[in-house]
Structures are given as structure tokens and as C-alpha cells.
Amino acid sequence: xxxxxxxxxxxxxxxxxxxxxxxxxxxxxxxxxxxxxxxxxxxxxxxxxxxxxxxxxxxxxxxxxxxxxxxxxxxxxxxxxxxxxxxxxxxxxxxxxxxxxxxxxxxxxxxxxxxxxxxxxxxxxxxxxxxxxxxxxxxxxxxxxxxxxxxxxxxxxxxxxxxxxxxxxxxxxxxxxxxxxxxxxxxxxxxxxxxxxxxxxxxxxxxxxxxxxxxxxxxxxxxxxxxxxxxxxxxxxxxxxxxxxxxxxxxxxxxxxxxxxxxxxxxxxxxxxxxxxx
Numbered sequence: 691x692x693x694x695x696x697x698x699x700x701x702x703x704x705x706x707x708x709x710x711x712x713x714x715x716x717x718x719x720x721x722x723x724x725x726x727x728x729x730x731x732x733x734x735x736x737x738x739x740x741x742x743x744x745x746x747x748x749x750x751x752x753x754x755x756x757x758x759x760x761x762x763x764x765x766x767x768x769x770x771x772x773x774x775x776x777x778x779x780x781x782x783x784x785x786x787x788x789x790x791x792x793x794x795x796x797x798x799x800x801x802x803x804x805x806x807x808x809x810x811x812x813x814x815x816x817x818x819x820x821x822x823x824x825x826x827x828x829x830x831x832x833x834x835x836x837x838x839x840x841x842x843x844x845x846x847x848x849x850x851x852x853x854x855x856x857x858x859x860x861x862x863x864x865x866x867x868x869x870x871x872x873x874x875x876x877x878x879x880x881x882x883x884x885x886x887x888x889x890x891x892x893x894x895x896x897x898x899x900x901x902x903x904x905x906x907x908x909x910x911x912x913x914x915x916x917x918x919x920x921x922x923x924x925x926x927x928x929x930x931x932x933x934x935x936x937x938x939x940x941x942x943x944x945x946x947x948x949x950x951x952x953x954x955x956x957x958x959x960x961x962x963x964x965x966x967x968x
């Protein structure tokens with residue numbers, strides 16, 4: 691398996707250097723393309739320099755101002771993407787302006803990408819990035835790689851840590867991570883507590899992964915008062931070049947009580963690239 695298109699949401703107001711570096715580095719390694727995307731927010735058309743319009747002329751001024759802002763934002767985003775791409779001239783690129791609706795348009799373009807790369811919540815916040823992550827993670831059905839805001843190690847993906855849980859979201863994350871799993875020097879599968887059922891599920895998944903990877907280790911982690919997120923972060927950060935793989939879970943679902951509250955925390959606190967799927 692391989693990665694041939696990576697979707698990269700961009701915005702002209704934010705420095706995406708560490709996020710873009712991850713996207714372009716992976717595209718170079720897999721011989722793939724990076725597609726930049728800047729979907730406009732619906733709110734862009736409602737922001738005016740003055741108060742509430744009271745006449746046809748005022749409404750026209752409002753529309754003209756909104757269109758001017760939209761054009762400028764699109765130009766800034768395209769320029770920012772072009773600047774990022776100059777650091778990786780050997781990587782094929784494309785840039786699209788799909789129109790309004792950040793979450794929806796991000797999801798639609800993620801349908802035709804192998805992977806979407808976004809920044810974490812700690813360093814990339816605000817409505818635009820929240821909606822871009824929501825569209826990629828919860829609306830596309832495709833894998834998402836969350837980049838931490840730190841310099842990349844020399845080699846990414848030499849080690850893959852999988853936070854395993856016997857549910858569809860985790861299985862989709864494993865499937866999305868298969869290009870990395872097949873090339874990793876070490877794959878480590880972990881569950882958090884769960885007893886005999888989790889042990890059996892982990893052993894089944896380990897046996898499956900060994901069909902794809904030369905070395906797969908399985909371990910059950912005990913919380914002992916620690917947060918699940920802290921356990922996973924420590925396990926992933928124990929060796930440079932690690933990618934952490936896990937399902938993206940909605941917190942309101944009662945049956946996701948082990949990893950369900952972890953998704954939001956990991957989007958803020960993961961210190962390594964975090965591959966997720968819903």
C-alpha cells in the first residue's frame with residue numbers, strides 16, 4: 691500500500707511550517723502529491739466594517755466588502771501554500787478553492803485523498819481549524835494525521851504504536867496506517883486494561899498485523915491512576931520517529947468509555963504525529 695495524495699488545509703494567517711513539513715516529507719517518501727485546500731467560512735460573507743445595513747446601497751457595500759475579503763483570504767492562502775511548496779520542489783502539488791463550508795468542503799476533498807494532514811489543537815485553534823479537523827476526522831471516513839508543532843525527527847514512521855480497541859474506529863485507523871505499518875521497523879500494539887477480552891482481541895490483531903509487518907509487539911497497559919492519554923503519549927514518545935495510531939471517538943457514546951474521552955486530549959497533547967480515523 692502507498693500514499694499518493696495528501697490533503698493539506700491551509701490558511702494565510704497562520705504559520706503552517708511544521709504541519710506542511712510533515713505533509714511534504716511524507717509525499718516525498720511515498721512519491722505522492724500534496725493538495726492544498728482553502729475552503730472559505732460561511733461567516734466571511736456576514737462581516738462588515740460598519741453596522742447593520744439599512745438600505746440597498748448599504749447591502750451592496752456589505753456584499754462588495756465580503757467578496758473583497760474572500761478574494762484577499764484566498765490569495766493569501768494560495769500564496770502561503772506556494773511558499774511552503776518551494777521548500778520541496780520535487781513534490782507534485784495542487785491547490786483548490788472549493789467555496790464556502792470549511793468542514794463540508796474539507797470532508798469532500800478528503801474523500802479523494804489517502805490522508806489529510808492537519809495541525810494539533812494546541813497550536814492551531816479558532817473556528818477555521820476546528821471545522822477543518824471536524825470535517826476531516828468525523829465526516830470524511832478517511833485517515834487524518836495530526837501534526838505536533840515541533841521539528842520533525844530525521845525519520846518518520848520507523849516505529850508505529852497502535853492504541854487498539856475492538857471497535858470499528860480503531861480498525862479504520864489501522865487500515866489507514868497500513869502504509870506506515872508495512873514499512874516500520876517496529877510495530878507496537880497496546881490496549882489499556884480491558885481484561886481477558888482485550889487480551890484476546892489484541893492477540894488477534896497482532897497475528898493479523900504480522901502478515902504485514904516483520905515485528906509486532908503486543909502489550910496491555912495498566913492505568914494505575916494515570917490518564918489514558920498520558921499512557922499513550924509516554925509510550926509513543928519513548929522513541930523518536932514514532933507515529934501513534936488510534937480511533938477518533940465521539941465522547942458522548944457510552945461504549946467508548948476507555949478511549950472516548952481521550953480523542954480531544956490527544957488532539958491537544960500528543961507529542962508525535964497522531965494518525966486517527968473515525
